[in-house]
Amino acid sequence: MDNNFFKNMEKKTGVNMKDVFDLANSLQGANFKDEKTVRSVIQRVSKIANKPVNKETEDKIVKSIIKDGKQLDFGTLAQMLNKK
Numbered sequence: 001m002d003n004n005f006f007k008n009m010e011k012k013t014g015v016n017m018k019d020v021f022d023l024a025n026s027l028q029g030a031n032f033k034d035e036k037t038v039r040s041v042i043q044r045v046s047k048i049a050n051k052p053v054n055k056e057t058e059d060k061i062v063k064s065i066i067k068d069g070k071q072l073d074f075g076t077l078a079q080m081l082n083k084k
Contacts, residue, residue: 019048038062 006017023044031037042061046053053061 014050015048023048033066035062035066038065 009015010017023041027041030041032041039058039062042053042058
């Protein structure tokens with residue numbers, strides 16, 4: 001992809017694309033049935049997005065992924081973080 005595309009994304013979102021790619025690379029082969037792994041991912045996404053996640057919301061996301069079998073992707077996490 002075009003480097004300007006990523007620079008524009010960084011400007012619009014305030015999210016460092018290197019952090020996003022580092023996170024994505026770390027997720028390859030991760031066990032998303034493991035609660036500790038899922039919590040770690042949620043916390044990293046929260047930090048990267050500069051959007052704090054309270055304990056109740058984190059618990060709901062973890063339950064949704066581990067127990068309900070919801071797919072873990074950035075879209076799902078973003079949707080859950082934006083619910084009030």
